[in-house]
Amino acid sequence: MDVPPLRFPGFSVEWERVKVSDLLDFFSTNSLSWDMLNYENGKILNLHYGLIHKDLPTIVNMKDANLPFINNDKIPKNYTICESGDVAFADASEDTNDVGKAIEFINIDRDIVCGLHTIHGRDKTDITVDGFKGYLFSSKAYHNQIRRIAQGTKIYSISSKNMDEIYLGIPSKREQEKIFALLYAIDRRIATQNKIIEDLKKLKSAIIETEILHNTEADIIQLSNICNEAKQIKEEKPTYERIITVRLHAKGVCRSTAENLELGATQYYIRNSGQLIYGKQNFHNGAIGLIPDTLDKGLTSKDIPSFDINSNICNPTYLLYQLQHPSFYEPVEAFTTGSGSKRLKEKDFLSLQIKLPSKDKQDKIAYSITKISDKIEFENQILTLFQKQCQYLLSQMFI
Structure with a gap:
């Protein structure tokens, strides 16, 4: 039968296969660039x-x-105003998964037109309900066909003429309404989940700003007062699996995935969990982190030095939150030296100044921020589950 693998109970009638060009009328769009638009008034x-x-x-x-x-x-002389239920497709992308990506408008109460690199479509058959088409054109059944017909090398594109080659299934309006209601509810929940995560990130950022970066009661000291360069222990038999690196933009320490490593050409050193490491060439891009227990005895070259932290006077997590803030690491580019690829030398790193309150205060601040970070990670896991659920339904509820 011509039906999707997953349906709501109570529906058994076969879906109607429709050519998209028979379903939609297409209208011309404008080519206005961002400098011709504004978010203030119009x-x-x-x-x-x-x-x-x-x-x-x-x-x-x-x-x-x-x-x-x-x-x-910059208002064009000729244009077509969008109506509720109209769809718009992005006609170009560097990614075949995104070319032909679609949205559908509902509850339109203002004049809207479709612009640069979009395709504007409207149901000319009255066989769909508002909201259903947005998910129909987000389905796996649709994108599998789009990927086959998208043209280009670096930039992939489609046109309204390509809609002659795409066939999709259309159920009864009652079944469409149920599909829309389910997927729209999940999308709204995803939006709520994103808001939860965004608010937690703002809270974390505010605590770092007020309690660490702008703490007027903290002492100002050099890193050399709490850190010292770790003993350099050579690894005579390095393996690719043990090589670690530090990611940019304060994303922490991880195993190296570089494919051009030459074990025999570089001397590697053993690094221990809890040590602070940074990339000499990219400290000002946030390449700094603490080695986790899971990467204990990892290996780096001298371009990623390691430091022991005196945990009796400094909470390592508190220190990391300070060092990983853009307002701290970005200005450090002025301290880098050398011709060609500039580097932040160990002595210059240790001369950097930080704010350090009492150890008890550090512990409390670090604990609070870490709890928020854990909460953000948990909420991100929930977000991923909702997204996977939505993608599964889009792959199973359409033909």
């Missing part, structure tokens, strides 16, 4: 393809959506 809102790729959900509910206005002196 008469007409504009959908730029970049918003489809990055910011907008599958269903764009205009009761709470934020789109830019067209600058009043």
Whole structure:
């Protein structure tokens, strides 16, 4: 039977296979760039393809959506105003998974037009309900076909003519309504989950700002007062599996995935868990972290030196939160030296100044921030589950 693998109970009628070009009418769109748009004021809102790729959900509910206005002196002479139930596709992308990505408008209460690199479509058959098409064009059944017909090498593209080659299944309107209600509820929950995570990140950032970076009661000391360069123990028989590195933008320590490592050409040194390491060439890009227990006895070259922290006077986690903040590590680029690839030498690193309150205060601050970090990780795991659930349904509920 012509039905999807997963359906709601009570539905048994086969779906109708429809060519997308028979389902939708297509309208011309404008080519306005970002410098012709603004978020302050105007008469007409504009959908730029970049918003489809990055910011907008599958269903764009205009009761709470934020789109830019067209600058009043750039309004095109001819345009088609979007209606509730209209869909818009991004016609170009560097990724075949994103070319043809679609959104659907609902609850439109303002004038909106489709802009640069979009395809504007409208149901001309009246066989779909508002909201269903957004998920239909997000389904695996749709994207599998789009990937086969997308053209290009570095940039992949489609046009409205390609819709002649795509066939999708359409159920009864009652079944469409149930599919839309389920997926829209999950999407709204995902939006809520993202808001929870964003608020936790703001809370974490605020605590770091107020309790660490702008703590007026803390002493100002050099790192050399709490850190010393660790003893250099050579590893005579290094293996790829033990080589570790420190990621940019304060993303911590991990196993190296570099494919061009030459074990015989570089001397490696043993690093211990709890030690602080940084990348000499990229400290100012946030390449600094603490070695976790899981990477104990990992190996780095001299370009990633290690330091022991005096934990009697300094909480290592508190220290890391301070060092990993952009306002701390970015200005350090001024201390890098050398021709070609500039490096932050060990002596210059140890001369950097930090703010250090009492050990008891450090412990409390580090504990609070770590708890928030753990909460963010937990909420991210929940977000991933919702996203996987949505992707599963999009792969199983459409044909």
